[in-house]
Amino acid sequence: MSARPPTYTKFRDVQAELERSGSAVYRDAEGVESLIVRSPYTINYVHSYAEDSPFFLGLAEGKLRGSKCRKPKCGFVYGTPRSHCMVCGAPTEWIDLPTRGRVHSWTTCHFGSEAFLKETPYNLALVEFEGVGSLLLVRLRDCVESDLYVGMPIEARFDPNPKYSITDVWFVPSK
Amino acid sequence: MVTGGVTKFAKAHPAMDFRLMVKRAYDYALKGIPNLTADRIDGTRISYFSDHFARQLKAASMVQDYLGMNPKGSVRIEWGGATGGECFQAAYEAVASGRMDVCLAAGFETMSRVPTWKGNEFIALASDTNFDFPLGGFYTGYYALMVVRHIYEYLRLGRFANVKDEREAQRLAIAEGSRIMSLVSVKNHTNALHNPYAQYPKRLTVDDVLASEMISFPLTREQICTMSDGAACVILCDEARAKEFTDKPVQITGVGCGTDTMRLADRPFGHVPLLPHEKAKDYEDLPYPGVHSFRAGRSAGIEAYRMAGITRPIRELDFIELHDAYASSEIQTYEDLGLCRYGEGYDFVEHGDPFLKGIDYGFPVPNAGTIPVNPSGGLIACGHPVGATGLMQAVFAFWQLQGTVAKHFGDPTLQLKQPRRGAIHSHAGTGSSVTVSILERGFR
Numbered sequence: 001m002s003a004r005p006p007t008y009t010k011f012r013d014v015q016a017e018l019e020r021s022g023s024a025v026y027r028d029a030e031g032v033e034s035l036i037v038r039s040p041y042t043i044n045y046v047h048s049y050a051e052d053s054p055f056f057l058g059l060a061e062g063k064l065r066g067s068k069c070r071k072p073k074c075g076f077v078y079g080t081p082r083s084h085c086m087v088c089g090a091p092t093e094w095i096d097l098p099t100r101g102r103v104h105s106w107t108t109c110h111f112g113s114e115a116f117l118k119e120t121p122y123n124l125a126l127v128e129f130e131g132v133g134s135l136l137l138v139r140l141r142d143c144v145e146s147d148l149y150v151g152m153p154i155e156a157r158f159d160p161n162p163k164y165s166i167t168d169v170w171f172v173p174s175k
Numbered sequence: 176m177v178t179g180g181v182t183k184f185a186k187a188h189p190a191m192d193f194r195l196m197v198k199r200a201y202d203y204a205l206k207g208i209p210n211l212t213a214d215r216i217d218g219t220r221i222s223y224f225s226d227h228f229a230r231q232l233k234a235a236s237m238v239q240d241y242l243g244m245n246p247k248g249s250v251r252i253e254w255g256g257a258t259g260g261e262c263f264q265a266a267y268e269a270v271a272s273g274r275m276d277v278c279l280a281a282g283f284e285t286m287s288r289v290p291t292w293k294g295n296e297f298i299a300l301a302s303d304t305n306f307d308f309p310l311g312g313f314y315t316g317y318y319a320l321m322v323v324r325h326i327y328e329y330l331r332l333g334r335f336a337n338v339k340d341e342r343e344a345q346r347l348a349i350a351e352g353s354r355i356m357s358l359v360s361v362k363n364h365t366n367a368l369h370n371p372y373a374q375y376p377k378r379l380t381v382d383d384v385l386a387s388e389m390i391s392f393p394l395t396r397e398q399i400c401t402m403s404d405g406a407a408c409v410i411l412c413d414e415a416r417a418k419e420f421t422d423k424p425v426q427i428t429g430v431g432c433g434t435d436t437m438r439l440a441d442r443p444f445g446h447v448p449l450l451p452h453e454k455a456k457d458y459e460d461l462p463y464p465g466v467h468s469f470r471a472g473r474s475a476g477i478e479a480y481r482m483a484g485i486t487r488p489i490r491e492l493d494f495i496e497l498h499d500a501y502a503s504s505e506i507q508t509y510e511d512l513g514l515c516r517y518g519e520g521y522d523f524v525e526h527g528d529p530f531l532k533g534i535d536y537g538f539p540v541p542n543a544g545t546i547p548v549n550p551s552g553g554l555i556a557c558g559h560p561v562g563a564t565g566l567m568q569a570v571f572a573f574w575q576l577q578g579t580v581a582k583h584f585g586d587p588t589l590q591l592k593q594p595r596r597g598a599i600h601s602h603a604g605t606g607s608s609v610t611v612s613i614l615e616r617g618f619r
Contacts, residue, residue: 026190028189052305052306078441080306080438080440080441086436086441086443087443104324105320105321105466106323107316107319107320107323107391107392107393108392109311109315109319109390109391110388110389110390110392111295111313111390111391112292112311112312112313112316113295113296113299113311113312113313114292114296115296115312116311116312119311122311124310124311124319124320125320126439126440134440134443135440135441135442135466136440137306137310137320137439137440139310145392149345150327151341166305166309166310
């Protein structure tokens with residue numbers, strides 16, 4: 001199936017208008033015609049980090065925060081903070097995470113969502129921290145695909161000009 | 176289940192909107208059973224994944240309307256990638272509960288309306304938008320993270336356990352894993368050569384798959400399903416009516432659904448929920464599920480098998496239509512569904528168990544026919560119009576069990592020899608929700 005020039009030769013003004021607007025008439029093998037128009041839309045979405053906010057505010061201060069279940073019998077420690085414990089349901093408290101960890105798994109993305117295509121290739125890693133029960137997903141910089149391996153020691157870096165995004169922190173190979 | 180229909184899945188169907196696609200699949204389904212007229216349908220369950228792709232809220236109401244189903248009852252079903260599988264189970268529940276005698280399940284997706292990478296963005300909005308999405312918004316990246324760890328657990332610590340140099344061992348393990356994933360891709364694309372509904376039937380070699388574009392290391396383009404436009408319908412009813420409508424009904428004998436954390440990073444390290452044929456000591460040292468396995472798939476399998484009375488799935492199932500959004504997740508899912516033990520997925524592929532007998536894949540498949548997985552070609556070769564996919568699997572499984580593949584495909588190659596029982600498996604997110612349904616031949 002391919003875009004064909006409109007065939008409404010009697011209505012040249014229609015054809016010109018279609019072309020100007022980026023619209024087109026498609027015709028399939030059975031000769032069925034479909035009119036395609038384009039309608040861009042953008043939004044400015046108001047996103048609240050809500051109960052996760054202290055984590056993102058922490059990044060701006062160069063701090064990596066996790067959380068720990070307040071129930072002494074449970075005490076699960078989260079590498080990605082959760083405000084309530086997924087194991088026992090009790091509230092958690094904020095803790096400082098180590099800024100050094102190891103690669104639990106990794107990949108190099110050669111594509112991404114449209115918004116991130118200009119940043120390719122980029123590395124992702126799940127970080128494991130000593131004494132912490134869950135992981136943290138981050139970008140891994142200052143290294144390339146062939147440098148990466150499971151178990152690689154890495155450490156956190158923080159953006160001095162925070163954008164209030166998870167990308168305010170990234171990890172690099174430990175020296 | 177008494178009938179089903181599918182549109183050809185395609186990159187784009189500009190001449191059909193979602194309503195017309197569903198109508199085509201619905202008309203095909205009705206054509207097969209003249210005794211079932213529209214007035215006998217009590218209500219519908221209609222599925223599509225993303226309002227972003229449809230850009231039409233209440234699109235399910237528009238399908239209901241277009242099919243002339245008003246004023247009957249209807250509900251829209253959405254459950255990420257497992258939307259179609261969940262819709263199938265919702266229709267099953269409507270009938271099993273006695274609420275309806277006859278229920279239509281219909282699903283669709285029109286993913287061609289945005290460019291591929293915008294589409295990836297819409298899909299990635301089904302990952303945590305605080306912690307995951309802003310890192311790249313890329314599902315293939317998440318699956319790559321999972322398979323790199325799966326390869327580490329089972330190939331690095333398995334067949335490459337004796338390699339002393341850690342980085343060399345991991346490099347060798349990933350190369351081996353990539354080669355074996357490519358066998359799965361070749362299988363599914365080759366099977367699809369005989370399925371006229373498939374979007375990307377093609378003859379490939381392992382080298383072709385490995386040489387295709389790197390999307391997110393180590394996953395290459397041919398190891399990943401694509402976005403599609405398409406629709407699928409099934410009609411379910413109670414047993415008495417099934418025999419009135421067709422002499423070849425298919426019985427749904429088990430349904431299961433499981434879930435897991437939205438974020439990969441939150442997956443705990445605990446114990447494996449066991450299937451009847453497994454023992455706790457099989458997995459003593461295995462941190463589970465971590466990011467390498469799908470606990471939701473395991474849970475869904477356990478529930479569905481228990482209901483269907485299945486204790487040894489490898490012996491008691493004749494085929495599976497499995498949600499192979501990635502060649503990697505097909506291998507991971509063999510283990511979750513107990514077709515082999517955790518850690519044996521790569522051997523299972525190399526031995527040829529999930530391949531069809533009598534098809535030339537270009538390499539030896541000694542155990543072919545043990546349990547054909549994705550005889551239709553799966554998502555990798557058929558396409559993945561999300562809301563339709565799980566229902567497409569139901570239709571293909573239905574035709575297999577009826578023995579009518581030749582009639583519907585115009586080609587007898589993929590028809591298995593008198594299959595008695597099959598499973599369909601639908602999978603969402605990074606494994607955050609999974610459904611498994613068991614279908615059995617309901618006639619002698």
